[in-house]
Amino acid sequence: MKKNPFYLKEIPVDAPFCDREKELADLISYAKSNINVVLFSPRRYGKTSLTKRVQNSLKSDGNLTAYCDLFGVTSVEEIAGRIARSIYAVTHKNQGMFQKAIGFITSFRPVLSPSPEGGISVSVQTAFKTDGLKILEDTMESLEKFIIDVALPVHVAFDEFQEIAEVHNSIGIEGILRQYIQKIQCSFFFIGSRRRILLDIFNDRKRPFFQSSLNYELKPLPHKDMVLFITSEFKSAGKYINEDDASKICQLVSNHPYYMQKFCFFLYEEIDKEVTQKDIAEIKAIVVESERVVFESILQGLRTKQINILSALAKEPTAKIYSASYMARHNLGSTGGIQQGLSTLSKKDLIEKDYRTGTWSVVDPIFVCWLIQMSL
């Protein structure tokens, strides 16, 4: 039997990828022109996988590419450590370059150890005791010196960049990062899905990163390309789905890349040879159920009034949330309460407003299915 061509886990960089040709070309071209980019979208639209492909292409053109994941950072020391680690991770296979990195990055020493997957895992330990912002400043200064010395085009991706805004003294941290990023001759990508927090870092005139980078939004995949991707992946792996059914899946997941992969992964496992309508209904229920724990924990962090708004927007997206009939239909209470609820829910990126039509809706398409199903 052939291997399931869809992915539940992170998609490998050489696996078939749907569309994103223009985005790939744009981002490679920005990177080569030393332009800094804020790459944003709702969760799991493919920012990380696209960035890895951008870096792969840059690497094959002789660039040095560092990938620094800031997910879960809790202190300035940790941010500095992750930056140092990303440089060691990309240089450790090249003796000459690794020695250079060690020479410049005096605040952190690399620690190489065998990884469970059989490769080498790179971590860092502090070389000497400095506290707070000074260690970040030292690390950024060494990054600058290293990049000058290495004399190659360099690309640095900061994934989950918005996390720095949650760390103590975040404005101080932003100030130092901005100061060096402005000086260093390379391209930086700042990637994140908490769009409100991320964009505030770059679009608030009182903050250090104000207007320092180009905003680049990743949209859902185009419907036509997604249909073609699904039908051809099924075919190449020895099973069959017709275009109408593939199109139905795209609609169910609102052209969301991750949910498309998940849906099709389960579907491919389930069927013998050919997809039927009944299979699609069954898999929809499985996909919704697979996210239940996540959705329940989201609701646990919300107040009843906020849940009411979320549920109303899942059932009926609207540009007229304050109309008396909408408020009454969904039991939304006072105008002030709605205003506050909309603000909290959009800060959490659970809902969004389409600025063209003014329509409020729930961001995650499977969350929508679950909320409707629960009739909360």
Ligand SMILES: Nc1ncnc2c1ncn2[C@@H]1O[C@H](COP(=O)(O)OP(=O)(O)OP(=O)(O)O)[C@@H](O)[C@H]1O
């Ligand atoms: N263009 C694409 N073609 C096929 N699958 C894709 C594509 N883009 C994303 N995916 C699927 O979606 C998954 C999630 O993508 P990825 O982790 O890159 O998203 P993300 O935007 O970085 O998510 P997060 O916001 O959670 O960090 C991938 O592992 C892959 O299975």
Ligand SMILES: [Mg+2]
């Ligand atoms: Mg990501």
